[in-house]
Amino acid sequence: MTNLKFQERSSIEQVEESTDFAPKFDENGLMPCITSEAQTGEVLMLGWMNAEALRLTVETGEAHYYSRARQVLWHKGATSGLIQKVIQARIDDDQDAIWLRVEVAGSGASCHVGYHSCFYREVPVDNAAGQPLEFLEGEKTFDPEAVYGDVPNPTQL
Amino acid sequence: MTNLKFQERSSIEQVEESTDFAPKFDENGLMPCITSEAQTGEVLMLGWMNAEALRLTVETGEAHYYSRARQVLWHKGATSGLIQKVIQARIDDDQDAIWLRVEVAGSGASCHVGYHSCFYREVPVDNAAGQPLEFLEGEKTFDPEAVYGDVPNPTQL
Numbered sequence: 001m002t003n004l005k006f007q008e009r010s011s012i013e014q015v016e017e018s019t020d021f022a023p024k025f026d027e028n029g030l031m032p033c034i035t036s037e038a039q040t041g042e043v044l045m046l047g048w049m050n051a052e053a054l055r056l057t058v059e060t061g062e063a064h065y066y067s068r069a070r071q072v073l074w075h076k077g078a079t080s081g082l083i084q085k086v087i088q089a090r091i092d093d094d095q096d097a098i099w100l101r102v103e104v105a106g107s108g109a110s111c112h113v114g115y116h117s118c119f120y121r122e123v124p125v126d127n128a129a130g131q132p133l134e135f136l137e138g139e140k141t142f143d144p145e146a147v148y149g150d151v152p153n154p155t156q157l
Numbered sequence: 158m159t160n161l162k163f164q165e166r167s168s169i170e171q172v173e174e175s176t177d178f179a180p181k182f183d184e185n186g187l188m189p190c191i192t193s194e195a196q197t198g199e200v201l202m203l204g205w206m207n208a209e210a211l212r213l214t215v216e217t218g219e220a221h222y223y224s225r226a227r228q229v230l231w232h233k234g235a236t237s238g239l240i241q242k243v244i245q246a247r248i249d250d251d252q253d254a255i256w257l258r259v260e261v262a263g264s265g266a267s268c269h270v271g272y273h274s275c276f277y278r279e280v281p282v283d284n285a286a287g288q289p290l291e292f293l294e295g296e297k298t299f300d301p302e303a304v305y306g307d308v309p310n311p312t313q314l
């Protein structure tokens with residue numbers, strides 16, 4: 001455990017309008033975390049944090065998550081080398097979601113499938129609704145089998 | 158109800174590597190949605206969608222969410238006029254999160270507190286960990302009382 005203390009949530013005004021850091025976790029003890037590339041603004045992934053992952057991220061300046069698939073604290077990049085250095089962290093109005101602007105080490109990728117961003121496919125909207133997804137990245141940034149080896153795929157059906 | 162059909166999820170390969178649109182909703186029937194400003198890359202909000210909100214967003218090209226506080230489908234901007242026009246929608250690798258790049262009508266704000274972005278406060282990290290939150294927006298973009306009147310504040314303690 002680390003030393004950073006969160007504030008108790010005492011009022012809507014405190015949560016929304018003060019400088020108190022009073023995060024709220026859901027019924028599973030988790031909070032969604034948006035992680036984007038600081039330089040480009042591209043969203044790389046949507047991860048989840050428990051209280052310890054949030055504390056470690058804030059204290060170390062490197063993104064930590066909670067893996068729902070593996071049910072463990074997860075220092076992003078510990079296996080792949082693709083460490084995410086936090087350039088800026090922001091919390092939202094009701095303090096139940098966090099946004100990290102990061103720089104990624106190595107190839108810059110953040111997706112376990114091997115792409116740069118987890119959001120590598122477009123959903124056609126409006127007049128194109130109902131059309132198949134469109135790939136936005138032509139090729140993978142790294143070979144996930146070479147990087148992750150026998151680690152189980154976290155995607156769940 | 159609308160007409161757009163989602164695909165059944167049949168395999169990890171289909172979900173991650175195909176053009177099938179096979180979204181996954183959580184145990185509450187919801188999926189997190191990251192909404193960013195198309196032109197700047199600034200994240201405006203983290204919302205939630207149920208299946209109907211996702212279908213309506215894709216079919217109309219305007220962001221729809223599910224309000225967890227009010228437990229209703231929510232056409233963003235219906236009350237405030239701050240409609241979010243979808244420039245691009247993307248889905249992530251395991252298809253349980255969506256990212257909208259939008260243009261916002263009117264003042265361009267997206268936060269019920271009155272700020273441009275819901276993420277109007279920075280969490281100091283690393284050597285500054287434990288310091289108070291820092292406001293990044295000096296003043297509000299609109300007056301929430303004038304816009305929302307008696308609508309209850311959605312923030313929950």
